[in-house]
Amino acid sequence: MTLAPPASTLVRLTMSRGRRLGSGWAPAALVGVLAVAVFLWCGVSWRDLVVFAGYVGVGLVLPGTLLWRALTGGGRSMAEDLAAGLAFGYAVEVPAYLPARAVGQPLLVLVVPVAVVAAFVCVPRLRRHWRGPGLSERVPPWCAWVLAGIVAFLIVWSAVHLYGVPVGAAYGDLPYHLALVGELRHHVPPALPVVLGEPLSYHWFVYAELAATSWVTGIEPLTLVYRLGTLPMAVATVVLVAVLGRRLGGSWGAGAAAAGVTYFLFSPELVEGVVFSSRSMFTVWASPTQTFGALLFAAVMTLLVRRRMRWAALAVLLAVLSGAKATYLPLLLAGLITVVAVRRRAERRWLVAAGLTLGFLVVAHVVLYGGGQGTRVDPFATMRALWGQATIPTLALLTGVHLFCLVCVWGGAAGLGRRALEPPLLLMLGIGAAGIGAAVLLGHPAQSQLYFLEAARPYLSIAAVCGVLAAPPVSWARAACLAGLGAGGALLVAAPDIDGGPPARVVAPYAVLAVAALAVWRRGHVLAVVALLTGYALPTSVRVIAAHVTPEERRHRLIPKGALAAGRWLRDHSSPGDVVATDLHCHHPRWKVCDSRHFYVSAFTERRVLVEGWAYAESTLARAGTRSYLEIPYADQARLAANDAAFTTPTAQNVQRLATDYGVRWLYTGIRPELDAYARLRFRNATTSVYELSSGR
Known part of the structure; x- marks a missing residue:
């Protein structure tokens, strides 16, 4: 005979289940299920999902969280520790991978997480960090559901505009990112893979991270770039923005509001296409560099707003941030200078932090970027791109309109009053002012100055929310x-x-x-x-949010269907040092100008190409000035002519010249049977042919 449990036991069980459903883990689990369903629907295998989640959890979050707690004392909540721990895990992984790849043993990147976990198991003084000694609060269930909703929105947005889009029709810059992952899989230090001999004057640390993940997990780089790689970064950024809002606003309501403004409030667009917006966080899926930099920067900010600075952790994060995205260190330096200038008697740590930031900025500019990147002082460059060659008074007037639009989003900062003099909020305001100023005063051939505004968006949002809370109700x-x-x-x-x-x-x-x-x-x-x-701002915000989760019309395929198979065949039958030549340079050959953002040959083959697409080469950007980089022809016309002659008018001499003069081993092209007599055909499908040359230099 089975006895029914007493009523008190049933009550306790019911309350326990209710607490679990009302805890922060339930929304996190639900979002995880959504992500798994979306990735499976978009063709990611179970094997890749399990291995990727295992590596992120055990190889990045676990050692990163342990180190974060040991070096900083940890955060107030488990959510903060895990999000910051992921950022710190990335910050440790990148410098571990680079020497491992340089000596030809990329899997040595695993030595660091294994050593960290072993140390925290074996050293008695470190064991307490498994429990999180600094944890003092939990994220309220309602706030956890709000943050989960934001993450779910990002997942659906990405599914509609990236995950569910065929590779050949996806966002045009993704092959460039994929090519750089292939470069970092095989070469350290890296060069620009799409134009042989060009330096890589670009922020490339995220590609080292994705390359390391690919080596450890065996997941194809294409799956990481087009599907899995940036989602954990985006999720952790959402959490840290809320954490910063909670610290400065005094409640989790402020944190949730800061995250909501960051991702969902946009400036009013009353005349379409004329006023540039408050810059949506659209690069969550479109730009791995911006997403990676946003996470690392948010982790840096969580350190800076604390009462006590943790210099070792700050130095590690700044070192990796310097090569993650060139946008962030100048913004941080501007914010720190604002604190020092306004609060002349502020704590010395703000001045030291500014000096440390300046040091990393100088090293990054000289060593990593070689003084390049193409950004220049060019007032109203963004406005001229939208409004043409208007007069200076007209540009100034329309710039005022744009600033009014930004006030519609972040005008709450006006309510800060005396709180605006607090160093953490001065830091936020300085970063925001620098982001807006960069969008107005700087120029770039590819309009990349707008990334400064996007990078500042979370911190302007935090300041605005704190201002609303500080003002008379x-x-x-x-x-x-x-x-x-x-x-x-x-x-x-x-x-x-x-x-x-x-x-x-x-x-x-x-x-x-x-x-x-x-x-x-x-x-x-x-x-x-x-x-x-x-x-x-609400009508435009609703329209933009709806557009983010509304399927687009079918995109024009820029990459032929057989290109990926041909590229992977070449990758599997060649060596990382082999050079490829191609006659594929322009996405739209019939255009009056060449859209030279053509990168899929290098992306799919993971090999360096003699000349493919030169749009983002430093030799192109340095010559662009105020013109569009798409109007700039390739810098070395003699090389381009020699390259293309081997395909358009092949002879034994000009085909062999690619091998003897430029070290080319492979030719990647369309269907060109006239080449069969001068090079060895190794692969052909309906759209693409791969030839091997007899010898290189």
């Missing part, structure tokens, strides 16, 4: 009413068909909104104005 009903009026006003004045030139079309609707905001300012207080400005 206003009733929720009044705030909602003003936001609704603002949204209605933005919809009412949006006028894409206004007659007249661009200034009239742009300034008129924004002037109406600015006058209304000024009237509310004179009759109310800061939160009333912030509510109205937020309302202005």
Whole structure:
């Protein structure tokens, strides 16, 4: 006979299950299930998912979290420790991989995580860090669900615009990223693989990370770049933005709000395509360098806002951040200088941190980037790209309109009052001002100055949320009413068909909104104005968010179907030092200018190419000036002519010249039967042929 458990036992079991469902682990588990389902739907194998998750968890998060706790004392919550631990795991993995790859033994990268875990098991003084001695709070369940919702949005967004898109039709720069992963899989120090002999004047540490992950797990680089690699970075960044908001805003509500503003609030776009926006975090999936840098930078910021600086951890993170993304150290230096300049009696640690940042910035600029990158002082360059060669007064006027748009997103910072003088918030404001200033005052042939604004976005959002909390309160009903009026006003004045030139079309609707905001300012207080400005931004925000999760029309395929198979055949039948030549340089051969962002030959073969696409070569960017980099022809026309002659008018002499003069071993091209007489055909499918030359130099 089975006895029923007593009522008190049933109550305890029910409450225990309720606590588990209401804890932070339930939303995390649900998002994990969503990610697995999406990746399986998009063709990732179970084997790759399990191995990738195992490596991220055991090879990166575990040793990174242990080191983070030992060097910094850990965070207040498990979520903070795990997110910062992942960032620190990456920061340790990259410098471990580079010498391992340099000596020809890439799997030696595993020595570091194994040694770390062993040390924390065997050394008694380190064992306490397994428990997390600094943990003092949990993320409230409601906040965990909010953050899980943001991550779920990022997963669906990526699934719609990347994971579920055929490789040949995906975002055009992804083959470039894939080519750099292939370069770091086989060469340290790296060079630009798509143009033989060009230096790699680019932030390349994330490609070292992906290369290390590929070697350890056996996962194809293509799967990492197009599917798995950046999602853990993006998830941890969401958590750390919320952690920073919680530390400076005083509650998890502030943290959730900061993350929400970062990912979901955009400046009002009343005239489409004329005012550049507040820069969506779209590079979550489009730019591994920006995503990697964003995570490392968020970890740096969690150190800087603490009362006590942890110099060893800061130095490690800054060292890797210097090669992760060139955008971040200048922003950080600007923020630290702001603290030192405004708070002249601030703690000495801010000045030391500024000096440390400057040192890493100089080393990165000289050693890693060779003084390149193409960014220059060029006021209004971004505006001219949108509005053409307008006069300086017109550009200044339209720049004012853009700044008004940014105020609609981050105007809450005006409520900080005396809190704006607190060093952590001064740091946020300095970073934000530098990001906005860079977008206005700098230029780049590929408009890369806008990455500064995107990089500053989370910290402007944190400052705005803290300002809302610091300002005198206003009733929720009044705030909602003003936001609704603002949204209605933005919809009412949006006028894409206004007659007249661009200034009239742009300034008129924004002037109406600015006058209304000024009237509310004179009759109310800061939160009333912030509510109205937020309302202005809501229609565009809803439209942008919906577009992020709405399938696009079928994209034009830029890569032929047989290219990947041919590239992998060549990779499997050649050596990493072999050089490939191709006549494939332009995505759209019939265009008046060559879109030389052509990188899939190097990407799929993991080999260096004599001349493929030169769009991002330093020799191209250095000559671009104020012109588009797509208008710049290849720098070495003699080499290009010799390369192309072997394909267009093949003879024994010009084909063999590629081998003798340039060291070419392989030819990768379309269907060219005329080459069969001068090179050995090794592979051919419906779209692509691979030839082998008899000898190199």
